Amino acid sequence: MQTSTASNDMAATEAQGKKRKPRGDWIPTNYDLRDTWFPVSHSRDVTSRPIRRIIHAQPYFLWREGGQPMASEFHPTQLQSMMGAASALTGGSGLYPVVERYGYVWAWYGNPDNADQQLLPHIPFLPLDGDIPGYTQRTVRFDAASALSVENLLDLTHADFLHANTIGDGISESDVVEVEWTSETVTRTRIVTQKSVAPIMRWVGGVRAKYQDFRAVLHVHLRSNVCISYPRFRPGYDVPNLQPFLPVGKHRSRCDVTFNTTAAPSPFRYLMPRINYIIQPQDNSVVRPQNQRYFEQPEQRDLHSRFDAPGTRYRLLMEKLAKRQREGDFSYGSDADPGRDIAALLGMDG
Amino acid sequence: MSSSAWWASALSEAVNGERPLPVVYDGEELVLFRNTKGQALALEDRCPHRRVPLALGCVVGDAVQCGYHGWIFDGTTGACTAIPNLHADERVPPRYAARAYPVAEQNGFVHVWLGDGEPSDSLPAASYQPRGREFTGSAVVSLQHDEYLAVMLDGPECLIDFEGVKITDFFLGDPIRRENHLVLDRGAVWTTQLLPANFVVDYPLILRTSVPLVGGDIRVDLLTAEERLICSVFVASGANRRRTTSLCWRGFMHDHDVEGAPLRWRAMRAARRPPFTVSSEIDGAQIAALLVAPSRDLTVLRQQSRIPATAAV
Ligand code: FES
Ligand SMILES: [Fe+2]
Numbered sequence: 001m002q003t004s005t006a007s008n009d010m011a012a013t014e015a016q017g018k019k020r021k022p023r024g025d026w027i028p029t030n031y032d033l034r035d036t037w038f039p040v041s042h043s044r045d046v047t048s049r050p051i052r053r054i055i056h057a058q059p060y061f062l063w064r065e066g067g068q069p070m071a072s073e074f075h076p077t078q079l080q081s082m083m084g085a086a087s088a089l090t091g092g093s094g095l096y097p098v099v100e101r102y103g104y105v106w107a108w109y110g111n112p113d114n115a116d117q118q119l120l121p122h123i124p125f126l127p128l129d130g131d132i133p134g135y136t137q138r139t140v141r142f143d144a145a146s147a148l149s150v151e152n153l154l155d156l157t158h159a160d161f162l163h164a165n166t167i168g169d170g171i172s173e174s175d176v177v178e179v180e181w182t183s184e185t186v187t188r189t190r191i192v193t194q195k196s197v198a199p200i201m202r203w204v205g206g207v208r209a210k211y212q213d214f215r216a217v218l219h220v221h222l223r224s225n226v227c228i229s230y231p232r233f234r235p236g237y238d239v240p241n242l243q244p245f246l247p248v249g250k251h252r253s254r255c256d257v258t259f260n261t262t263a264a265p266s267p268f269r270y271l272m273p274r275i276n277y278i279i280q281p282q283d284n285s286v287v288r289p290q291n292q293r294y295f296e297q298p299e300q301r302d303l304h305s306r307f308d309a310p311g312t313r314y315r316l317l318m319e320k321l322a323k324r325q326r327e328g329d330f331s332y333g334s335d336a337d338p339g340r341d342i343a344a345l346l347g348m349d350g
Numbered sequence: 351m352s353s354s355a356w357w358a359s360a361l362s363e364a365v366n367g368e369r370p371l372p373v374v375y376d377g378e379e380l381v382l383f384r385n386t387k388g389q390a391l392a393l394e395d396r397c398p399h400r401r402v403p404l405a406l407g408c409v410v411g412d413a414v415q416c417g418y419h420g421w422i423f424d425g426t427t428g429a430c431t432a433i434p435n436l437h438a439d440e441r442v443p444p445r446y447a448a449r450a451y452p453v454a455e456q457n458g459f460v461h462v463w464l465g466d467g468e469p470s471d472s473l474p475a476a477s478y479q480p481r482g483r484e485f486t487g488s489a490v491v492s493l494q495h496d497e498y499l500a501v502m503l504d505g506p507e508c509l510i511d512f513e514g515v516k517i518t519d520f521f522l523g524d525p526i527r528r529e530n531h532l533v534l535d536r537g538a539v540w541t542t543q544l545l546p547a548n549f550v551v552d553y554p555l556i557l558r559t560s561v562p563l564v565g566g567d568i569r570v571d572l573l574t575a576e577e578r579l580i581c582s583v584f585v586a587s588g589a590n591r592r593r594t595t596s597l598c599w600r601g602f603m604h605d606h607d608v609e610g611a612p613l614r615w616r617a618m619r620a621a622r623r624p625p626f627t628v629s630s631e632i633d634g635a636q637i638a639a640l641l642v643a644p645s646r647d648l649t650v651l652r653q654q655s656r657i658p659a660t661a662a663v
Contacts, residue, residue, distance in 0.1 A: 157435065161420045175435075286402045286418045293401040303398045303446050305433045307419075 035110030103130030355465020358586030375588030391425030474567035489630035500645035
């Protein structure tokens, strides 16, 4: 695993930008990465009555048979008659590989022969069997490609402007951001000391102190846009959450989130999972116009500051992975083990 | 002929020092605001950091601050003057900037220079000299800009209405070229008159439309048969996205008695009712039914005007 700490390397980023000129700018709307598990739905939404989800342009019909989750390219009533039209993504069977874990139904996107449960991400704060109260689960939609939504989540400095009234506030004593990565993941750790207590913690969380320390780890799986986030506030609570951005075409993404606030007091426990309903429209107001503009051939490429280090690292890694897949290599690198235990990485033990 | 790339792009009163105003003219997405001295400024409505419209941000002093990460751009030069949370000894690289445009304000319009090279001195709205009370507005209409200009010649009644006046489609001659405009007169009658318009021997009113060969400044005047101006309207137009057209306009009544005006019309004016309405909803069927007549000259001339001066030699 490689790491870097945010430092005054804006000049370095700039120089790098010049060197890369012929490659053109980042295009977040073009990623279609394969051979990965996508959490296509909360488990509780999959019943005997079929529902339809989409990954890129591919339909995923989900339902249960004898309690077992099923995922198909076709509505179950048409499965037999449509079988002949089945794509390579189901190996001609019409049925996708599917697993149920952490309160989600995970379906494979890619060559079904490569589907391997070992490749499911490890999510230490969610019960394997998915036994978690319904209030922790919510669905939000973004009017942007999944990669742009992930970049927004990795991006720290926008909270102070876009979300100033809910989670942001610029003042703190020290603020250190570290980024580490493998060929399949990027992890951002932010350690902040003596920051003024976020409005939601103060008003709803009952945190009376003026300042709090916090450590927030965000672990992103590049292929699946599964974002595993572990913020710890002291004084305050842990708000571990899963935000998996399902790529629904080039212009939209869907996020079936889980905020495991079961250890936090009420009403914070119930309200925090709903905070996305406030934050998401704020994020949407920027990613929506952004998404369109990433389709336009720019005269001028994006500019960066050193605060964008996690995002620029993400862009770089996504480009590398996409390039590898374009060349026909869908394997996982030796440094990548998506299923490895990340409890320590998330700082859950500390 | 000196072709001008000045575009009247907003009403002066719509541009302020608090909320940035997004407009699109000649296909360019712009954000307009005022600095602390009250000067109007224009930047490209696109943050060079992550492409978010700057219009979503706010005006701070002489600059606009992007609403996403708070980068600050000077309104005059476009230079990025601050990135939040940088240490005191860190500098923003000098090439970090949003595109800035020359701006000039005159007669209630904010003009933006969208061409290359040095801006010329003459502004489109220079000819608009209002007196007394003005009637203003803005809209985006679902008609492509070139078509909008063509319809101003072929059938202005589809785009503008003068209260109590019926605009006929009897053109009084062919369009005449006056500098950068094509000017066309047509007959008009009071709606209160008993005789149908086609039985009128001589029209009591003239509608004069003046359509630009370059840029988007349209002028519509209502005159008496004696060529005395009754009402003048300046409509600034320009291409918006998806083949729509941005408009903003100002107009006023000339201050003299209109001989032969019906009582009802006089009463309306006394009651200070707006003498004209620029349509913000355009009737597609009405447009489709219009014959292409005087605008034939316009299409040819506008295309010729598009050839850059250097290439025309
Ligand atoms: S997009 Fe404008 S400051 Fe980041
Ligand atoms: Fe956000």
